[in-house]
Amino acid sequence: MEENWQEKTLDILEHKNSEESEWADNQEQQIHALRQTPLCQFRTEDLRLLIGRGIALPFLIPLAIERLNKNPFAEGDYYPGDLLQSVLNVDLSFWLTNRPLWQYIHQLIINNSFELEDRGINTERFLELS
Numbered sequence: 001m002e003e004n005w006q007e008k009t010l011d012i013l014e015h016k017n018s019e020e021s022e023w024a025d026n027q028e029q030q031i032h033a034l035r036q037t038p039l040c041q042f043r044t045e046d047l048r049l050l051i052g053r054g055i056a057l058p059f060l061i062p063l064a065i066e067r068l069n070k071n072p073f074a075e076g077d078y079y080p081g082d083l084l085q086s087v088l089n090v091d092l093s094f095w096l097t098n099r100p101l102w103q104y105i106h107q108l109i110i111n112n113s114f115e116l117e118d119r120g121i122n123t124e125r126f127l128e129l130s
Helices: 026-035 044-052 057-070 082-088 092-097 099-111 113-119
Strands: none
Touching: 026 044, 044 057, 044 082, 057 082, 057 099, 082 099, 092 099, 099 113
């Protein structure tokens, strides 16, 4: 990735100019605003929301991994570990084409397997790619 990429917005990184619809619901408005926010300003909930929608995964999964490296149970607005659960639910085709990122998350699961199970975080679908 280019230098200082975390200081840029998704619209800049993806060379897009997202436009907000006048009929957008609250979540769509939030996504539009986040696309124009520098990645370094993203909260855990922002990552959880966009990753959950499959948006800009090549940029957001590495950011999520940084957060998960510090705390595997990083929490957005819902529960401890909701960021990790969002990452685990990413479309499997992304992981097939991004094996090094998959391997990092796989190791995170192995290192925290008992606590993940205790917290009810479902890893089965993700681990199908083993």
